[in-house]
Amino acid sequence: MSALLEVEGLSKNFGGLQVSSDITMSLHPGDRCALIGPNGAGKTTFVNLVTGVIPPTAGTIRLAGQDVTKLSSAERVRRGLIRSFQVARLFKSMTVREHLELAVLQRDAKTFRLFASVSGTPGLADEVAGLLDTMGLGAVAATPVGSLAYGQQRLLEIALALAMKPKVLILDEPAAGVPHSESQRILDAIDRLPKDLAVLMIEHDMDLVFRFARTIVVLAQGRLLCSGTAKEIVADPRVREVYLGSRAHAH
Numbered sequence: 001m002s003a004l005l006e007v008e009g010l011s012k013n014f015g016g017l018q019v020s021s022d023i024t025m026s027l028h029p030g031d032r033c034a035l036i037g038p039n040g041a042g043k044t045t046f047v048n049l050v051t052g053v054i055p056p057t058a059g060t061i062r063l064a065g066q067d068v069t070k071l072s073s074a075e076r077v078r079r080g081l082i083r084s085f086q087v088a089r090l091f092k093s094m095t096v097r098e099h100l101e102l103a104v105l106q107r108d109a110k111t112f113r114l115f116a117s118v119s120g121t122p123g124l125a126d127e128v129a130g131l132l133d134t135m136g137l138g139a140v141a142a143t144p145v146g147s148l149a150y151g152q153q154r155l156l157e158i159a160l161a162l163a164m165k166p167k168v169l170i171l172d173e174p175a176a177g178v179p180h181s182e183s184q185r186i187l188d189a190i191d192r193l194p195k196d197l198a199v200l201m202i203e204h205d206m207d208l209v210f211r212f213a214r215t216i217v218v219l220a221q222g223r224l225l226c227s228g229t230a231k232e233i234v235a236d237p238r239v240r241e242v243y244l245g246s247r248a249h250a251h
C-alpha cells in the first residue's frame with residue numbers, strides 16, 4: 001500500500017540550534033501512530049514542519065505521493081492533511097450541530113451564502129449526523145458549545161477536523177485537560193474514525209499512547225530515536241534512557 005505521508009530527511013535549524021535533525025518516517029492508510037518524546041524533543045516543531053506552519057531547513061514532505069514541502073498550510077489542508085488542536089476560538093453561543101455545518105460548508109467553500117446553503121445543501125444533514133455519531137456527540141447536537149463539558153469540546157475539535165475529510169489526521173494531545181476517567185470516551189471515538197485514515201497522535205500520557213497506538217515513533221533531541229510496536233518501544237533501553245535522563249535533568 002502506498003504511503004499517505006512521507007517525510008524524508010526533515011531538518012530545522014533556528015539560528016545555530018538544530019531542533020529537527022534528518023527525520024524520515026511515513027504513514028500509510030489505517031496507521032495509528034503515536035509520536036512521543038521527552039519535553040523539548042521537537043514533537044511540536046516536527047508537526048509544525050509537516051503541516052506547513054514553518055518551513056524546513058532541509059528535507060521533503062510528500063502527501064499521497066505529491067511533494068507538498070513548499071505548499072502553504074491551507075493548501076496542505078485542501079489535500080487532506082488535517083491537524084486537530086485545542087480550538088479556544090469556538091463560538092460559545094453556536095451549537096455543536098451549527099459548528100459542524102459551518103465546517104462542512106467551509107470545506108466546500110459555501111460560507112458566503114451560509115443560511116441559504118444550510119437548508120439548500122443536499123447531504124449536509126446526513127454528513128453532520130454521521131460526524132455526530134462517530135464522535136458520540138449526538139446527545140449534545142443542539143447544545144451551545146459554551147455549555148459543553150471539556151471532554152465534549154475535545155470531541156468536537158476532532159469532529160471539526162474530520163469534517164475536513166482528512167487523509168492524514170494529526171491529533172495534538174487530544175485528551176489534554178480531560179480527567180483521566182473521561183479519556184476513554186475520547187479513545188473510543190478515535191477508535192471509530194474511518195479505518196483508512198492515517199492518524200498520528202502527539203501525546204504525553206503513556207497510558208493513552210499504549211491504548212491507541214499500533215506503532216510508536218520516539219523523538220529525542222530532534223532526532224528519530226527509534227520506532228516500533230509498544231512492546232518494542234517499552235523494551236528499548238534507549239527509550240528508558242532518554243526518559244529517565246530527561247526526568248533526572250528536570251529534577
Ligand SMILES: Nc1ncnc2c1ncn2[C@@H]1O[C@H](COP(=O)(O)OP(=O)(O)OP(=O)(O)O)[C@@H](O)[C@H]1O
Nearest residue numbers: 014017019037038039040041042043044045046219
Ligand atoms: N521558534 C523557535 N526558536 C528557537 N527555538 C525553538 C523554537 N521553537 C522551538 N524551539 C526549541 O526547539 C526545541 C524543541 O521544541 P518543541 O516545542 O518542538 O519540543 P516538544 O517535543 O514539542 O516539547 P514539549 O513536549 O515540551 O511540548 C526546544 O529546545 C525549543 O526551545
